[in-house]
Amino acid sequence: MKLLKKISLGVVLVFVAMQFYSPTKNISPGNHTKTFIIETNPSPELKAVFETSCYDCHSNSTTYPWYNNVAPISYWIASHVKEGKEHLNFSEWETYSIDKKDHLLEELEEEVVAAKMPLTEYTYLHGNAKLSNEEVSALVEWVTQTRIIYQLGKLPK
Ligand code: HEC
Structure with missing residues (x-):
């Protein structure tokens, strides 16, 4: 057998073998972002923005596209979800301190104003997840109002 043929066969076999392993899915039933x-x-409107544009990577429940059934795409998606949740998990809002919540909202504003979130890899395939200018303004206003409440909570009693 020619070397090239052997290599191609090897690649196909690795691809097939990969399909036997699928990462555990990130799925939670019910109202997992209730506290937030x-x-x-x-x-x-903003609640809908979080659902459409953020929860897939920043909550305990991801809505998976069909291509998540194909490895190695499934590995790639799983790593985004894992990393996104490590930074910010809207389903575990109750576990964060007031300082952390306040800081996360500050970061959130920076990320959406700079159009860094949602990730471009994501909006490329989820066109409706892209934030409009109006949505970004509404998010900024909501961050300002919510942070005032957290800042008041940090004042000495
Ligand atoms: C495709 C997955 C994905 C989506 C969708 C997504 N994010 Fe992220 N997000 C990540 C990853 C991965 C990181 C960590 C790495 C980085 O900052 O690029 C992150 C980081 C962040 C951070 C930084 C937190 C910190 O600790 O500094 C904020 C804030 C954030 N995202 C907000 C959002 C918001 C708001 C949305 C929706 C408008 C969103 N993200 C949508 C994957 C995602």
């Missing part, structure tokens, strides 16, 4: 929503009180 009650505490920060976003408008229905």
Whole structure:
């Protein structure tokens, strides 16, 4: 057998073998971001923005696209979700201190104003996740209002 043929066969075999392993899915039933929503009180429009543009990587429940059934794409998605959740997990808002919540909101504003979030790899395939200018302004306003509440909470009693 020619070397090239052997290499191609090897690549195909590795690809097939990969399909037997799929990373554990990030799925939680029910209202997993309840505390975040009650505490920060976003408008229905902003709530929808979080659902469409952020929760897939920043919550305990991801809505998976069909191509998540194909390795190594599934590995790549799983690593984004893992990393996103390590930085910010809206489903675990109750576990953060007031300082951390305040800081995360500051970061959130910076990321959306600089158009760094949602990640371009994501908006490329999820066109509706891209934030409009109006959505960014609404997020900034919501961050300002919510941070005032957290800052008041940090004042000595
Ligand atoms: C495709 C996955 C994905 C989506 C969708 C996504 N993020 Fe992220 N996000 C990440 C990853 C990965 C990181 C960490 C690495 C980095 O900063 O690039 C991150 C980091 C962040 C951080 C930084 C937190 C810190 O500790 O500094 C903020 C804030 C953030 N994202 C907010 C958002 C918001 C708000 C949305 C929705 C508008 C969003 N992200 C959508 C994957 C995602």
